[in-house]
Amino acid sequence: MIPTAEQFDLVVIGGGPGGYSAALYAASAGMKVALVEKDALGGTCLNRGCIPAKAFLETAAVHRHVAHAAEFGIEAGAPPEAITVNFAVTQARKQKIVAGLVGGIAAMCKGRKVEVFNGTGRLGAGRIVTVSLNDGGSAEITAPSIILAAGSVPRLIPNFERGGPIMTSDEVLDLDVVPARVAVIGGGAIGCEFASTFADLGAQVTILEGLPKILPGLDNDVANVVVRSFKKKKIDIRTGVSVTGHTPNGQGGTVVQFGDGETLEVDAVVVSVGRRPYADELGLDGTGVKVDERGFVVVDEFCRTGEDGVYAVGDLINTPQLAHVGYAEAILVVKQSLGETALPVQYDRVPWAIYCHPEVAWAGPGEEAAKEAGYDVVVAKHPFKFNSRAQILGETEGLAKIIAEVGPDGRPGRILGVHMVGPWVTEQLSGGYLAVNWEATVDEVAEFIQPHPSLTELFGETVLSLTGRNFNG
Template identity: 40%
Template sequence: MGKSFDMIVIGAGPGGYVAAIRGAQLGLSVAIVEREHLGGICLNWGCIPTKAMLRTSEVFHLMHRAKEFGLKADGIGFDLDAVVKRSRKIAKQLNSGVGHLLKKNKVQVFMGEATLPAKGQVSVKTETGTEELSARNVIIATGARARELPGLEADGDLVWTYKHALVPKRMPKKLLVIGSGAIGIEFASFYNALGAETTVVEVMDRILPVEDAEISAFAKKQFEAQGMTLREKAMVKKLDRASGTVTAHIESGGKVETAEFDTVISAVGIVGNTEGLGLEDLGVTVERSHIVTDPQCRTGIDGLYAIGDIAGAPWLAHKASHEGVMVAELIAGQTPPAVSPDSIAGCTYCQPQVASVGLTEAQATEQGYDIKVGRFPFIGNGKAIALGEPEGLVKTVFDANTGALLGAHMVGAEVTELIQGYVIGRQLETTEEDLMHAVFPHPTLSEMMHESVLDAWGRAIHF
């Protein structure tokens, strides 16, 4: 006889382990299956270790600006092995923390490879044998992996994925990054700050293509000022690999040019981890490597849910976690609201940072809204100037008729922390009047959020 639970979660990433803990809090008996690392890609090979490395490059950048702050710093350098060691140590610490939380909440953990032989059944192949589990409710939270294009496959030596870039064998001297989404631009920012001659190739007509066009253009100027080469509307067609060098064939404007690099990072998207689960036999619909679900993460198979990256965009850890909570509460008989994709903030931790929530100006116009747009530059904010971070922009988009905040977009220092203010505002359905009457503390960067709202109605004070 197998072991029976109220809920089984497959995958212990930021969606899966959060779902398991919330289920246990609600009195459900819960099992979680993980084949590799508690905490998933985000904690072990994504969000957390990359932020640790980006913090190093930020400090390194500031050290070179010491004179500007009245300080002296000579012989500035870095130890790449030590940088990586710190990053891995932080990931390991948080991995252990997830294990502690699952144990504290009495979630039973099975380390192994899961399959779904039938509805409500999960078979787990472990190091010591096979565990047969059953539950009325199963949550698939198996995440995603890096997409690899034909001819551009990673080899871990000359061509890297994000995993290779997190534990580099060497410091790149001449780096090519393929793709300018969050992953690509973060690694470009890190290695460029440490001195790599960095080129980014983006197939779309602008870098950071999911962001508001004005924010993308602002970020582009900052990256170029830092020495990056950015090639938009371009495609890497082929990589010729030789000893210690890669020749990239880059197509742009109908012409193909070649350029040599010693390292390539491929960041061209992700592929859902759907293989080997037995989804086809269960009748689960999979499109473009992602499981199709309804707004409450139901797959169409009774008692089977999918959350996080495996369930499609936006591919963000906090979206996965929120879906995990929602599904656990559904299973426990509660009625939580569906997670709305346009209420989820996106954050990119390059330098300068980029953050956004809701509709871009172009999207709002395309959807037929009569809009008012407010802007406020960092140069008009006392705290930004005091920090030595005067380059940035806060932009807000409102429905001119109702005052509803349709979207907010930022580029500059610490905007990944500021954006949550607008997220909460949208969640509470605040209007421009509510935001105008809110008192923002001084001196803070958040004052720019207030000024941007005021500017949308021609009332900005400090610019």
């Protein structure tokens, strides 16, 4: 132990969701906390991910509403194709939202007496964290508990270096115009959100995905709804293709080469092939912290590394790259630091949400995954097209699907998975999430009363149908 190192109860390296939530949660429990962040507080989620991307998606939603206003009796005075998008205003609005939230985190840190070190933290032997401060100075801090929460960065692919029309999810969020023609490389959750955004704003969008289908891992019924909707938006989905390179066209755009000699001329390329853990600047020399061949910090189910008192959370470890998973891991670690009972995160039951249009949300395994896991299952699914609130909204695409385990009596029993696609399903999942995580049975959840008219009625009716009786559908 270096006597000159400033002492804390907890030191957190990284100010993203896992890091700042750990710092604030620990401080609320009375711990003396230091938080090290070299960039803006909030990390990828707040500054270059979830929040700005959803701000863009909301602009796309407003565009859709205006385009269909006449269906509601609102005469906007111009045909839908004449609607203009001032994306510079969209960008300014997004920046205002982000700045407000970043400021809010800073204010909470100050209010709870979390000491924020603006710089890069490197962990060395004896749980000493050396901080290279952004102002050119340095500091040494230490604590009985250290949390590594350095986050992740976009993965890159050969022959697609950042610059000009080639963007990752970082750069695309700085656009102040809507490109006319966009290629999205990668058909996962992030890629589909960007494809949905730009298509709804009038761009010609092509998704290039190497796997046989977009949104791999989703329940097939849910994924098929998204594919049909995307095709209605005229999104060109190319699956099972490899992207090999591109050639700038001299006009600010580029020609992408893919598949078997195919080409596609576009104004912008969004490389969206996932994110890699960012352990690059953590140091770790002289410690028992291990990094695997994929760059993840190795931890056990309690987020403990190989170094006593050192933990890792969030995108830095090989768990679902979701901000709310980072929050849960932060609480898990802080409870251990406080000597309290802590239960590992049940990663197979966490809530998932994709904010494309139509939205997707789920908890627990889909039908195919449940069967592959050896469960004897029964399934019920109901479409939104018969839901009164969905018809009022004019958003009838989608369905709710429940996967239940067959009980000893041969009837549907425990609810294993709840999968939804359609209007505002990301806001409707909580009931399904609770059902899955409380291991509730179909009969138990069928007793819950859903408000009418509401979108959540569809979840209730789908569960009710598994009892063998129903009054709708």
